[in-house]
Amino acid sequence: MAEKTYVEDIDRSMYDFRYDEKDAYRIEEGLDPSIVEQISREKNDPEWMHDFRMKSLEIYNHTKMPDWGPSIEGLDMAHIATYVRPNTRMANDWDAVPEEIKDTFERLGIPQAERKSLAGVGAQYDSELVYHNVQDFAEKLGVVYSDIESALRGPYADMIKDHFMKLVPPTDHKFAALHGAVWSGGSFVYVPKGVHLEIPLQSYFRLNAKGAGQFEHTLIIVEDDAYLHFIEGCSAPKYNVANLHAGCVELFVGKNSTLRYSTIENWSKNMYNLNTKRALVQEGGKIEWVSGSFGSHVSYLYPMSVLAGRGASSEFTGVTFAGHGQNLDTGCKVVHNAPDTTSVVNTRSISKSGGISTFRSAVVINPQAKNSKSSTSCQSLMLDSESRSDTIPAMDVKTQQADVGHEAKIGRxxxxxxxxxxxxxxxxxxxxxxxxxxxxxxxxxxxxxxxxxxxxxxxxxxxxxxxx
Amino acid sequence: MNMTLNRLPSITWYWLKMNNGFMEGVDPAGGAEIKDQIPAGVEKSVLSMADLPEQQTGMGKDMTTLVTESKPQVQVYTADRDKEVSDPVVLNFDYQAGKRAVNAVFLKAQRGAAVTVVEDFASGQDAEGFAAVQTRYLVETGATLKIIQIQRLGSGYTFLNDIGGRVEDQGRIEMIHLVLDGGHTYLGVQSDLAGYQASLKADIGYRVKGEGTLDINYFANHTGKKTTCDIDAKGVLRDQAKKVFRGTIDLKKGSSGSVGNEKEDVLMMDDTVRNQTLPVILCTEEDVVGNHGATIGRLDENTLFYLESRGMEKEAVYEMMADARVASVVHLIDSQTVRENVENYLAQNLDRNLSE
Incomplete structure (x- = not known):
């Protein structure tokens, strides 16, 4: 008799190691104005950012929990520490990073990757960047790659103020508001007009602290006629209490520019990954999302492309692997806001051992998006009958002058x-x-x-x- | 009462405003007159709503509440066991201008029976009014029930067309829905494919024009083994028409060997129309296949160019193509009498539209 084919869970051993929060500063658990005030003080925020945080908290308190996706009942904000600062200052030399933290990133292969194939690296440990470096050749091209807190106080302060949470306003949803209130860490990238950075930049986010949240903010501005490939990686050791990741990524793609944003997400299975990513693409520009979702207990992840200029385009390529104890609700959103825009969505999802994988998407073609085209293909593989796989794609077409296609298949x-x-x-x-x-x-x-x-x-x- | 209608079995983002339809201030009402033609082999009887077997429908609980509170006499049509009924049962719903009506119908194909039921919903061309019909069905083992619904209501009519039924072992339900005219139409269908090799075939043809709206919720609920469904929607939107199609194939645990297919093909004929499509597959069984596809767009430019080069006006091409799209669903009707009746209606419509 044939034995049923068994597909192993993802081997997480290389990610599932941890160190004590030795000498780290940890804010008390919960969320109230005094905690947000405290984070703002710790971050030495400019006044506008302090006010922004407080306003976001107000919005958070008045916004309902989402009820259309996976259950997040196990997430109790009263038991989440929203800010944990490792006992180190940010360095641009791995030797200056504390031994345990350096060891963490070495085991994840980050310094090696930097030497081999990256133009710059940012490494975040809990709530703060601990390492940031950009290669000389990229710096000479005028590429800025820094932690966002430094950028807030440096020559790009006005640019940050003009763009910060403008694409993803705190009113967008409850966890965008939470992010606005307690964000910490993350990267700022600026690619000047005409610069093609052929070698990628990478940020790696590691959440080591138990019962903590990570709320990094990534802001990338690619000016006209430029190119950037940005890689994002994330992981955490597994604990028996909930951890939360509510990051925010805002991408501004200039005219005739291309930004490729690749993510390999491998959070531990106690993580609630409620992340928001959005790109605004100008005339002739292109956003390419490459997304691998393998970790976390619950994920809500739908990178959104707003095609704002004539001829702008987006490509979304994703794979999601949901195993035991995982409920991964992933997909994308595309809004066509200009003529001659195109979007292509191509996803795969695999469910096994009771894992739940949902592909959720929205393609909106607005009336002004004449001659736009959109194509979506999603395929799901069910590896047993204990699992679940759903596809929920929505299309909203408001002009006759558009061609929209969709196909999906679920099977074994x-x-x-x-x-x-x-x-x-x-x-x-x-x-x-x-x-x-x-x-x-x-x-x-x-x-x-x-x-x-x-x-x-x-x-x-x-x-x-x-x-x- | 305020009614939530056609709610998606698995909802998505609220900002899309596609999860359900909504109506305010709907009150219970008496029934419209149903003129019926009943062939030999079919029995007619009357029941109250309380006598009907429990059954969920596509439009949802609020619709059942409306119908129950309207206390209609449920018209019951039962096809005799092992009887193949050659002529269709024809139910003509005669809706009057300015009236409100709520009706209920129960169709039962007993074990081994085969029967076709035509529900013809008609009113005057520009009539205004409100009509709601709940049709429930039961297809017993080895039986086949074909339901053909023809909607030709006035442009001022709001119509709630709700269906729910269960198909037992090797039973088959076939439905053809033709939405030819009307103001605001809600169509909700739930088919429970509960028996071994139970099957559903649904063909939907619609043409929405003027300021008309069409809100569809189609739900194939696979619980039996080796069940199949094929849902095929084709439609045309003109003028300022709006349409939302929610199609859900739910391959539940235990439905091993089942296959679900759905597709929608939408032709958007004017730049002021709006189309929303949400084809959903839910799956908790490994040994199944679910497929869905959708194409939404305008008339092919080459076709348009060719026909214009043969001397046709652009508007005539549009009308002809709209007519052809719906006609391709009409051609699926077996009964020659019924088919010709609808074809004549379409031909008159085409003539009128071309002369306007």
Whole structure:
């Protein structure tokens, strides 16, 4: 009798290690005005940012919890510490980073990656950046890559003020408001007009503290005729209490520019990942989202592209792997606000061992978006009957002069494909492993080689089976 | 009462305003006259709402409350066991201008029966009014029930068309919905594919024009093993028309071997129309296949260019293509009499639209 093919959970051992919060400063748990005041003082905020935080808290208190997605009942803000500062100052030399923190990032391969294939690296540990560096050649091109707090007080202060939470206002949803109130850390990137940065920048976010939240803010401004590839990675050790990640990413893509934003998300399975990402794309510009969602207990993650200029375009390529104890609600939103805009969405999701994967999307073509085109394809693979896989794609078309297509498929591993591969000489186990790996390859092939390898290691689809 | 209608089984972002329809201030009302033609092999009877088997419908609880509070006599049509009824049951709903009406119908195909029921909802061309119909059905083992709904209501009519039913082992429900005219239409359908190899085939053809709206919620609920559904919607939007289509295939745990397909093809004929489409698949079973697809757009430029080059006016091309889109669903009607009746109606409409 044939044994049912078993697909292993993602091997998290390389991410699941932790250090004590030795000498760290930890704000008390909960959320009230005094805590927000305290964070603002700790951050030495300019006055406008202090006021912004307080206003955001007010909005948070009056905004309802979302009831359309996965349950977040297990998240109790009264038991979340919204600010944990490691006992170090930000460095631009790994040797100046405390040993335990440096060791953390070395085990995650960040310094090695920086040496090999990155133009700059930012590394955040709990609520603060602990390392930030940009290579000389990128600096000479005029590329700015810094922590956002420094940028708030430096020559780019006005630019930050003009852009901070303008794309994702605190009124957007409850966790955008929370972010506005307690944000800390994150990166600011500025790419001047005409600069093509061929080598990526990377930020890595590590949440080490138990029962804490991470609220980093990423603000990227790519001026006209420029190019940037930004890579974001995140992970955390697993605890038996809830952790929260409510980051915010705001991307401004200038005329005829391209920004590729790649994310490999591998939070631990006690994490509530309620992250918001949004891009505003001007005439002829392009945003490319590459997104791998593997971790967290609950995810709400839908990068949004606002195509504001004529001929702007977006591509979203994503893979989501939901295993035991995970409810990952992922997808994207695209708003076509200008003529001749195009969007392409291509996603895969895999559910196993009771995991729940939901693809949720919205494509909105507004009346002014004449001659726009949008195409969405989402495929889901169910690996057992304990799991769940849903697709909920919405399309709202407000002009006749648009072409919108959508296709979706949910199913299991095709017996025909297995048979074909076996007829070419592959054992059944290998055939099934190949199919599952290939299913998720839409993201892998969009990543730089080093990261594609990391992603494949991350998935580790180990197949086991015998022929009957 | 205020009514939430056609709520999506699995809701999404509120800002899209696509999760459900909503009506304010709807009061219970008496029933409209139903003129029926009943062939041999079908029995007619009357029940109260309380006598009907429990059944969820596509439009939801508020609709059932409205119908229950209206206390209609439920018209029951039962096809005899193992009887293949060749002529259709025809139910003509005669809606008067300025009136309000709430009706309930229960269709039952007993074990091994095969029967077609035509529900023809009609009023004067520009009539105003409010009509609500709840049609429930039960398809017993090995039976086939075909429901053909033809809607040709006045441009001032608001129409709530609610359906819910259950299909048992190897039973089959086929539905054709033709929304040809009307003001504001809500169509809600829930089919519980509960039996082994139970199947659903649904074809929806619509043409919404003027300031008309169409709000559809179609729900195929797969609980039986090896169940199948095919939902195919084709439509045309003209003038300032708005339409939302929610189609859900729910492949529940235990429905192994099931296949669900749905697709929608929307032709947007004017720049002031709005189309919302939400094709959902929910899946808690491994051994199943679910597919959905949607294409939304304008008339193919090459087709338009060709027909204009053959001397046709652009507006005539549009009308002809709109007519052809709906006609492709009309052609699926088996009964020649019914089909010709609808084709004549479409032809008259086409002539009128071309002469305007």
């Amino acid at each position: 591993i095709s017996d025909d494909a297995v048979f074909y591969l076996m007829s070419r000489g592959l054992p059944e186990d290998d055939a099934r492993a190949l199919i599952v790996s290939g299913f998720a390859d839409n993201v892998g092939k969009e990543l730089p080689l080093e990261y594609a390898v990391e992603m494949n290691n991350l998935i580790r689809l180990e197949m086991k089976g015998t022929n009957g």
